[in-house]
Amino acid sequence: xxxxxxxxxxxxxxxxxxxxxxxxxxxxxxxxxxxxxxxxxxxxxxxxxxxxxxxxxxxxxxxxxxxxxxxxxxxxxxxxxxxxxxxxxxxxxxxxxxxxxxxxxxxxxxxxxxxxxxxxxxxxxxxxxxxxxxxxxxxxxxxxxxxxxxxxxxxxxxxxxxxxxxxxxxxxxxxxxxxxxxxxxxxxxxxxxxxxxxxxxxxxxxxxxxxxxxxxxxxxxxxxxxxxxxxxxxxxxxxxxxxxxxxxxxxxxxxxxxxxxxxxxxxxxxxxxxxxxxxxxxxxxxxxxxxxxxxxxxxxxxxxxxxxxxxxxxxxxxxxxxxxxxxxxxxxxxxxxxxxx
Amino acid sequence: xxxxxxxxxxxxxxxxxxxxxxxxxxxxxxxxxxxxxxxxxxxxxxxxxxxxxxxxxxxxxxxxxxxxxxxxxxxxxxxxxxxxxxxxxxxxxxxxxxxxxxxxxxxxxxxxxxx
Numbered sequence: 001x002x003x004x005x006x007x008x009x010x011x012x013x014x015x016x017x018x019x020x021x022x023x024x025x026x027x028x029x030x031x032x033x034x035x036x037x038x039x040x041x042x043x044x045x046x047x048x049x050x051x052x053x054x055x056x057x058x059x060x061x062x063x064x065x066x067x068x069x070x071x072x073x074x075x076x077x078x079x080x081x082x083x084x085x086x087x088x089x090x091x092x093x094x095x096x097x098x099x100x101x102x103x104x105x106x107x108x109x110x111x112x113x114x115x116x117x118x119x120x121x122x123x124x125x126x127x128x129x130x131x132x133x134x135x136x137x138x139x140x141x142x143x144x145x146x147x148x149x150x151x152x153x154x155x156x157x158x159x160x161x162x163x164x165x166x167x168x169x170x171x172x173x174x175x176x177x178x179x180x181x182x183x184x185x186x187x188x189x190x191x192x193x194x195x196x197x198x199x200x201x202x203x204x205x206x207x208x209x210x211x212x213x214x215x216x217x218x219x220x221x222x223x224x225x226x227x228x229x230x231x232x233x234x235x236x237x238x239x240x241x242x243x244x245x246x247x248x249x250x251x252x253x254x255x256x257x258x259x260x261x262x263x264x265x266x267x268x269x270x271x272x273x274x275x276x277x278x279x280x281x282x283x284x285x286x287x288x289x290x291x292x293x294x295x296x297x298x299x300x301x302x303x304x305x306x307x308x309x310x311x312x313x314x315x316x317x318x319x320x321x322x323x324x325x326x327x328x329x330x331x332x333x334x335x336x337x338x339x340x341x
Numbered sequence: 342x343x344x345x346x347x348x349x350x351x352x353x354x355x356x357x358x359x360x361x362x363x364x365x366x367x368x369x370x371x372x373x374x375x376x377x378x379x380x381x382x383x384x385x386x387x388x389x390x391x392x393x394x395x396x397x398x399x400x401x402x403x404x405x406x407x408x409x410x411x412x413x414x415x416x417x418x419x420x421x422x423x424x425x426x427x428x429x430x431x432x433x434x435x436x437x438x439x440x441x442x443x444x445x446x447x448x449x450x451x452x453x454x455x456x
Contacts, residue, residue, distance in 0.1 A: 013361060064369040064376060087357060091369050091376035115374035207347040 015241035023071035029134035032196035048078040069095035087113030106148035112219025116155040124172035157184040163203040166214040178220040186226040233321040234297030237281040254305035290323035347437045349390040386423035
């Protein structure tokens with residue numbers, strides 16, 4: 001590269017990446033479900049017409065990244081109608097538990113142009129996965145779904161949320177991914193949201209336990225492992241957006257219980273981007289930053305969702321990074337987050 | 342190989358979006374769903390792939406690059422490399438009149454029949 005450019009403050013006209021939850025219905029009953037999903041979609045979820053209107057707005061804004069999740073998106077009968085509106089214009093990631101992906105559905109996913117399917121596999125063994133999903137047999141069904149996608153060369157990322165029930169089997173998890181022919185794995189942190197919040201003491205790990213789990217990994221050749229701990233703890237509010245299943249613009253799926261920038265039933269998505277708090281969170285205004293994380297992620301202070309959850313200030317440094325943790329005990333939730341019942 | 346009336350153009354359906362202030366852009370290729378990020382030089386090259394002739398594209402790129410690089414050859418290397426990468430990614434395609442190499446003379450479809 002030789003043509004120069006002048007970086008400006010982070011004042012994007014629109015988000016680079018948007019996560020769209022299309023349902024809070026799910027056929028599994030995961031112990032840490034952030035959406036507190038039910039077996040049936042909720043009555044006030046966005047209609048097909050509303051979803052297509054939002055997609056049209058995103059296309060008009062020039063967005064090229066769209067991450068569709070739920071709940072379980074495949075429970076929505078109009079999923080493929082929505083995908084037919086997104087895939088020609090935006091790289092579309094579809095997050096699913098894959099239990100409903102038979103060969104026919106896998107072919108439909110490929111043919112409609114989904115870019116990557118992100119499959120939640122919660123552990124390396126049926127015992128841990130099924131314990132976490134609350135559904136015996138779901139491990140085998142998810143793996144069948146992955147096999148159906150793989151047989152058609154659909155790109156897959158396997159996702160695992162690190163917690164007390166799976167932290168000792170991470171290496172086996174990577175080996176399982178390799179055996180399934182999946183070269184991309186995302187190891188995600190646990191957020192104090194939904195059911196995870198209510199089961200925090202059962203699920204949460206200390207800094208020491210988390211870093212012991214991720215630092216001892218021997219990544220199989222050719223595998224890419226995404227993880228968001230030090231030195232890759234990014235503050236991605238500046239580029240991210242998310243819209244919940246009921247149409248609330250929430251900036252990031254992990255901010256769902258803390259912010260609401262407006263509902264797209266009442267305003268355009270673009271108007272929610274201008275919400276004063278949203279602008280503030282995009283401004284890089286943090287009290288302190290880890291230099292290593294800032295250097296690798298080009299952003300400061302780490303994740304705003306966990307910073308706010310544990311410290312109650314939008315400008316606080318993220319305690320998940322030990323450099324910024326200042327002794328915060330991640331196994332204990334602040335009282336204000338504790339469920340009242 | 343040089344082509345008579347050869348030109349590069351963006352492949353139908355490819356979507357390009359610049360990221361203001363960052364000097365990068367994203368390109369989405371729906372035919373083979375992939376997302377690419379392009380640096381400012383490759384974005385500039387892509388911008389020039391607008392159905393103009395290769396000679397004109399090269400001339401415009403050299404003018405753009407003149408003050409930024411130490412030699413014309415360096416600029417040409419950047420251009421060649423950028424075009425190759427964009428073509429390999431399925432973002433642009435090389436189009437020629439009848440896809441015929443410019444080796445002089447007139448060639449038409451009948452000549453393929455061996456007379």
